[in-house]
Amino acid sequence: GFIRAQTIAYDDFIQLGGEQAAKEAGKARDEGKEYVVADGDVMLFKFNV
Template sequence: MTVYGLLTNKAVVSVEAAELEDTNALLARTLKDANYISFFTTGEKETRAWLIKKGTSAWEAAGVIHSDIQQGFIRAEIISLEDFLQQGGESRAKQAGKMRLEQKDYKMQDCDITTFRFNK
């Protein structure tokens, strides 16, 4: 037996015409209403935002990036966006003691700046 997914016409977000002009605010509201948050990873070559459902654990978030990171998960190094901005970057936030070491069950927060440590 074959199972097919079906599309619906159910509205995700209802907006007024004027709200369509500020697409950034509309996107932020839509993601919030859909119960999504984002976290960031950063490195020498790129900084990237990843979408996850609110309540996602650090271990599950690691799997969004790559299953190997999830399987070898050791810990997540977390800096809040607020601390990152107040301190002027990742290295200064670390020097100020704003980086936290979190385990698998840590519930990711919106805009966490994250480095996953894992075994290969």
């Protein structure tokens, strides 16, 4: 099932040049199942089977 979603704002993702740079700049955050997705969120869903 669902574990969490790593979320980066689209503007940060583009400005910093991608996922790794956003992580290094501290712009990536982990969100749980209660998070309401915002327009422009770039998300990586983590789950187990």
